[in-house]
Amino acid sequence: xxxxxxxxxxxxxxxxxxxxxxxxxxxxxxxxxxxxxxxxxxxxxxxxxxxxxxxxxxxxxxxxxxxxxxxxxxxxxxxxxxxxxxxxxxxxxxxxxxxxxxxxxxxxxxxxxxxxxxxxxxxxxxxxxxxxxxxxxxxxxxxxxxxxxxxxxxxxxxxx
Amino acid sequence: xxxxxxxxxxxxxxxxxxxxxxxxxxxxxxxxxxxxxxxxxxxxxxxxxxxxxxxxxx
Numbered sequence: 271x272x273x274x275x276x277x278x279x280x281x282x283x284x285x286x287x288x289x290x291x292x293x294x295x296x297x298x299x300x301x302x303x304x305x306x307x308x309x310x311x312x313x314x315x316x317x318x319x320x321x322x323x324x325x326x327x328x329x330x331x332x333x334x335x336x337x338x339x340x341x342x343x344x345x346x347x348x349x350x351x352x353x354x355x356x357x358x359x360x361x362x363x364x365x366x367x368x369x370x371x372x373x374x375x376x377x378x379x380x381x382x383x384x385x386x387x388x389x390x391x392x393x394x395x396x397x398x399x400x401x402x403x404x405x406x407x408x409x410x411x412x413x414x415x416x417x418x419x420x421x422x423x424x425x426x427x428x429x430x
Numbered sequence: 431x432x433x434x435x436x437x438x439x440x441x442x443x444x445x446x447x448x449x450x451x452x453x454x455x456x457x458x459x460x461x462x463x464x465x466x467x468x469x470x471x472x473x474x475x476x477x478x479x480x481x482x483x484x485x486x487x488x
Contacts, residue, residue, distance in 0.1 A: 350484050360431075361477050367434050368470060375459070378441065384453035392459055399467035407471050423476045429432050430472025 271404055278397035281390070360427060371396055433469030437462045 311318075371393065380389030414420040421429070444458035 354481060354484060357477055357480055361473070364431065364434060364469075364473050367438065368466065370438075371463075371466070375441070375462075378445070379456075379459055382445070382448045382451075382453055383456050383459060385456045392456075392463075395460055395463040396467050396470075399464050400471060403464075403468055403471055407468070423480055426472045427431070427476050430434065430469040430474075430476070 271401070274397035274400040276397075278394050278401060281394040281397065364430075431469070431473070433465050433472065437466035437469060440465060 376389055376392060378389075379392035383389065383392070411420050440458065440462040444454050444462065447458070448454040
């Protein structure tokens, strides 16, 4: 979600700046922004990882033990690793197609779309939809879950 | 995967409608991105949650 808010802001806003300034100031802005977020992380790192009690790591641990504590522990390591490799493979193939939005889709937006803005603006469409669709989709899963018909995680991945 | 395939099928139709040099409505792109983003939302977070669930707790 945060990724996409950032991507949406940067991509819709940069288009207007791009005409005025060269690439050096633009890269400098990106670099400076990273330093700002590193400073924020440094400042608030205690809130994220508190040693001992209540840190993020402990919360994850509690949640994953809620799901299926004994059943998951019983599965041997090599089986888990194989399962993870399958997931990685799926994700690799997905992103091979998905990341065409930076190339093929961008060329199409520039050369074959009837609008009077730069095609770069089309890169803001994807994060816009992510922001717009996250909560409706969560609502849908919740609704289906209440009726006992929420699809399993692999089923969702196949659909996606 | 299905939705991603559908999204690029929409783009193929858009390319067919416009030909090599024609220009088509931006609604094609916005529609294709709608389907593509729905697909991303059903794959990317699911993968992340699977990985964190399957990792052995240290």
